[in-house]
Amino acid sequence: MGSRFVRPETVKLDLSNGDWILIKKRLSSGEQRDAFSRAYVQGEDGKFVVHPGRIGLSMVSAYLIDWSLTDTSGEQVVIRGESTAIVEQMLNGLGTEDFDEIRIAIDAHEQRMVAEREAQKKTRSGVTASSAISALPSDAAGVLTT
């Protein structure tokens, strides 16, 4: 069985018009918790509730490392190495359809990774089930003779 720790692997996803995004292959538990926490806001009653407008944004900013997107003057908009807050400000500057294209691409990637891990779990559990088969009663020498 491989390591349970998340390695910093990346995946490049193609967008329309020749653009691309570079994203994390998988979030660590800490990154996922941070993303969830950014999607919550404190209501007037003090309780934390999910802010609908931040769900997609927090996950996109958690995954996004780099992209090819350019500003109106044709200069690449640098996000690599920037803080999550800065990346979210850049994302907020995108057109709605363009943000949705990125969000959908990342959602699809996340679903592929979940399916991949589920398949791996099934393979692993299959191996475990095989090795857990009991020995034949005839092999239990001594027990049947009492």
Added chain:
Amino acid sequence: MARAIRGVVGRIEWGYFAAAAINGYTVQRQEDGAWSLTGTVVTFDAFKIRQRPLIFVAPHQDGEWRWPIRTVELGDGHGPRALSATLGPHLPELITFRR
């Protein structure tokens, strides 16, 4: 006499993760051609700093100088810690043209 590169802000990366933030560093080329790094680590991630490969990144006006880290040692205690590392050959410079 070995030439030294001194800077203030630096960092150590494990892939896209930040493994450590450095405030004040010196990179020096030794007579045998190897590079050494000394400095002060102000924050670090206890898990990520133990992973490999690690890269030392020294940002400058138009990009970043980068070296692979071969060995790294952190001082004991709380708060800022002394950093001592040996570095591999200088990696291609990353130009970001941040203006």
